[in-house]
Amino acid sequence: MSGITEPRGWTKGALAATSWLVYFFFYAPILVLIIFSFSDSRNASVWGGFTTSWYSDFASDSELTGALWNSLRIAVVATLVSVVLGTMSAIALERFRFRGQRVFDALLYLPVIIPDVTMAVMLLLFFAQAANWFGFSKGFGTIALSHIAFCISFVSIVVRARLAGMDDKLEEAAMDLYASRWQAFRHVTLPLIMPGILGGGLLAMTLSLDDVVITQFVTGGGWSTLPVYVFSLIRKGVTPLINAVSVVMLVASMVLVALSLLAQRLRGDDAI
Amino acid sequence: MTEAGVAHVDVEEVATTVDAVAIRGVTKRFGSGDGEVVAVDDIDLSIADGEFFAMLGPSGCGKTTTLRMIAGLEFPTSGSLKIFGDEVGTLPPNKRPVNTVFQNYALFPHMTVLDNVSFGLRMQGVDKATASGRASELIDLVQLSGMEKRKPSQLSGGQQQRVALARALVNRPKVLLLDEPLGALDLKLRQEMQLELKSLQRDLGVSFVFVTHDQEEALTMSDRIAVMHDGRLLQVGSAEELYERPANRFVADFIGQTNLIEATVADGDMIVLGNGSKVLAPSDYAAGTPVAMSLRPEAISIGTRGSVPAEHQADSLDGVVSTAVYLGHALDYHVSVDWIDLEVRAPAVGSRGRFQPGDEVSVWWDRSSNWVVAD
Ligand SMILES: Nc1ncnc2c1ncn2[C@@H]1O[C@H](COP(=O)(O)OP(=O)(O)O)[C@@H](O)[C@H]1O
Ligand SMILES: [Mg+2]
Numbered sequence: 313m314s315g316i317t318e319p320r321g322w323t324k325g326a327l328a329a330t331s332w333l334v335y336f337f338f339y340a341p342i343l344v345l346i347i348f349s350f351s352d353s354r355n356a357s358v359w360g361g362f363t364t365s366w367y368s369d370f371a372s373d374s375e376l377t378g379a380l381w382n383s384l385r386i387a388v389v390a391t392l393v394s395v396v397l398g399t400m401s402a403i404a405l406e407r408f409r410f411r412g413q414r415v416f417d418a419l420l421y422l423p424v425i426i427p428d429v430t431m432a433v434m435l436l437l438f439f440a441q442a443a444n445w446f447g448f449s450k451g452f453g454t455i456a457l458s459h460i461a462f463c464i465s466f467v468s469i470v471v472r473a474r475l476a477g478m479d480d481k482l483e484e485a486a487m488d489l490y491a492s493r494w495q496a497f498r499h500v501t502l503p504l505i506m507p508g509i510l511g512g513g514l515l516a517m518t519l520s521l522d523d524v525v526i527t528q529f530v531t532g533g534g535w536s537t538l539p540v541y542v543f544s545l546i547r548k549g550v551t552p553l554i555n556a557v558s559v560v561m562l563v564a565s566m567v568l569v570a571l572s573l574l575a576q577r578l579r580g581d582d583a584i
Numbered sequence: 585m586t587e588a589g590v591a592h593v594d595v596e597e598v599a600t601t602v603d604a605v606a607i608r609g610v611t612k613r614f615g616s617g618d619g620e621v622v623a624v625d626d627i628d629l630s631i632a633d634g635e636f637f638a639m640l641g642p643s644g645c646g647k648t649t650t651l652r653m654i655a656g657l658e659f660p661t662s663g664s665l666k667i668f669g670d671e672v673g674t675l676p677p678n679k680r681p682v683n684t685v686f687q688n689y690a691l692f693p694h695m696t697v698l699d700n701v702s703f704g705l706r707m708q709g710v711d712k713a714t715a716s717g718r719a720s721e722l723i724d725l726v727q728l729s730g731m732e733k734r735k736p737s738q739l740s741g742g743q744q745q746r747v748a749l750a751r752a753l754v755n756r757p758k759v760l761l762l763d764e765p766l767g768a769l770d771l772k773l774r775q776e777m778q779l780e781l782k783s784l785q786r787d788l789g790v791s792f793v794f795v796t797h798d799q800e801e802a803l804t805m806s807d808r809i810a811v812m813h814d815g816r817l818l819q820v821g822s823a824e825e826l827y828e829r830p831a832n833r834f835v836a837d838f839i840g841q842t843n844l845i846e847a848t849v850a851d852g853d854m855i856v857l858g859n860g861s862k863v864l865a866p867s868d869y870a871a872g873t874p875v876a877m878s879l880r881p882e883a884i885s886i887g888t889r890g891s892v893p894a895e896h897q898a899d900s901l902d903g904v905v906s907t908a909v910y911l912g913h914a915l916d917y918h919v920s921v922d923w924i925d926l927e928v929r930a931p932a933v934g935s936r937g938r939f940q941p942g943d944e945v946s947v948w949w950d951r952s953s954n955w956v957v958a959d
Contacts, residue, residue, distance in 0.1 A: 485690040489704035
């Protein structure tokens with residue numbers, strides 16, 4: 313049985329062909345990248361037989377592993393802080409009515425909309441001014457703060473979607489059953505929005521790990537994250553080492569995004 | 585309750601003289617300026633201990649808001665609200681000895697039936713084992729044993745309703761508030777649950793405050809009923825009082841079916857109907873007041889034109905049958921009487937006594953069955 317909305321005849325063929333074309337454009341370069349990361353040749357686009365030496369080079373290159381370590385530290389800090397702040401702002405916007413709410417609402421989503429470069433320049437100027445006044449140097453702190461700044465928005469959006477789908481009578485029911493405000497949040501609201509919080513957190517982590525533009529602007533003192541370091545290497549020419557690093561970052565990102573989607577799809581009743 | 589000491593009796597007596605809920609001059613406004621809504625408008629209400637009390641009225645009349653103020657989920661804009669003598673005006677819900685069965689149950693979707701039912705006890709600091717034990721008793725009481733481990737989504741509507749009931753009752757509230765608890769159930773289940781709720785309330789002896797927009801439900805279940813309209817409390821009374829002596833036109837029309845015949849109060853105990861005929865219908869309204877005479881369809885007799893018994897001549901009208909509907913136990917006629925249309929409910933007796941549309945008939949009523957209402 314085929315429904316009325318199901319494509320038929322040439323439409324069906326054309327749609328199928330388009331999908332395959334899209335998949336080809338998406339995944340062919342990734343496939344090429346993965347294949348050439350195992351190529352035993354200094355030229356990144358010439359196949360020179362199979363090797364895993366580029367991956368062991370990555371593991372033994374202290375500059376690369378140092379950058380990776382930096383990336384991870386920043387991602388963890390940015391994720392934790394933005395999850396807490398993003399969740400709180402989502403609750404404030406969804407559950408309470410206050411003066412200036414619409415403005416706050418619009419401003420919160422700004423980092424999602426404005427281009428990375430604009431955000432980067434804004435933050436750079438801000439830190440330059442702040443450095444004048446407070447006298448600190450750029451590096452870990454400025455990068456982490458910048459990542460927090462844009463991650464909050466994403467966490468907030470995801471958590472808010474979850475909150476909006478939650479029956480607000482549930483908290484009232486909890487309070488009617490002798491729960492304090494905090495207990496109602498802790499035992500009812502929090503478990504029900506947890507998939508959103510997890511999903512938002514993993515999304516934040518992915519964004520932090522992948523960011524190049526903003527990090528490049530606000531970094532200093534020789535501080536570098538993995539993507540920024542790789543970017544600087546590329547200027548000297550693409551080697552299969554970069555292919556290998558790219559594959560590692562790609563796999564990490566895909567795992568995180570998959571986990572994020574999975575978490576958001578969890579039903580509330582499985583999420584204690 | 586097993587010991588019948590003198591002191592114990594005293595306590596009982598004191599308890600029964602205090603109203604379970606006493607509402608005095610309570611008003612609730614939402615919003616401000618142009619968007620202001622007066623959801624509840626200066627109401628006075630006393631609900632006795634152990635009473636099955638219904639709040640009845642059309643959608644939007646302020647029933648839920650009143651219930652939420654008793655629960656503490658909403659605070660009155662002005663007025664006094666006492667629960668067993670204690671002023672609770674702005675006390676939060678977790679500090680009040682009342683529990684609520686919410687309109688769509690509001691069961692916690694991430695918890696099992698057992699966890700839902702023991703939630704209230706756990707929040708009061710009862711240890712897990714004791715709470716689970718008490719919760720199991722209540723689950724038995726509402727006939728859900730064996731379903732303790734299920735999630736609400738794995739239950740039917742009727743079963744969810746029972747969980748909501750158990751979850752509230754496990755706390756032994758002094759007053760149970762129910763907001764249209766049977767609204768989501770189909771007719772047969774609803775009728776079953778009406779009987780169950782009623783007998784549960786009688787066994788527990790706890791006051792139930794039951795919100796509904798279904799007048800039949802309110803009439804069959806309640807000791808007393810409060811009728812609300814547009815945020816105002818129109819009348820409080822037993823089913824009989826509301827049905828036989830409605831306080832005004834709205835109540836007469838809302839409770840059961842009735843014929844409202846426009847009239848004006850004349851001298852003495854007479855009123856003048858729209859066609860100029862005078863009818864004996866005592867009331868307290870001053871002469872000249874526009875009123876309506878309420879006549880229940882089953883209080884009107886119908887017969888062939890001119891067959892009016894002598895003692896009812898003054899309380900009769902002539903008309904023509906416009907429709908006749910067979911209802912099984914009764915016949916429902918609409919009779920056109922020159923300026924109005926009357927509904928008449930006659931017992932279904934053999935086919936000889938039936939009338940067809942177009943038949944010329946007379947209708948009459950017993951003098952004691954009419955009732956005069958104003959706006
Ligand atoms: N939180 C609220 N904000 C604004 N208006 C409300 C709110 N709650 C109820 N109202 C209004 O108050 C009136 C009474 O509502 P409610 O008590 O829910 O009626 P009922 O339960 O009898 O259907 C309605 O006009 C409704 O729109
Ligand atoms: Mg309501």
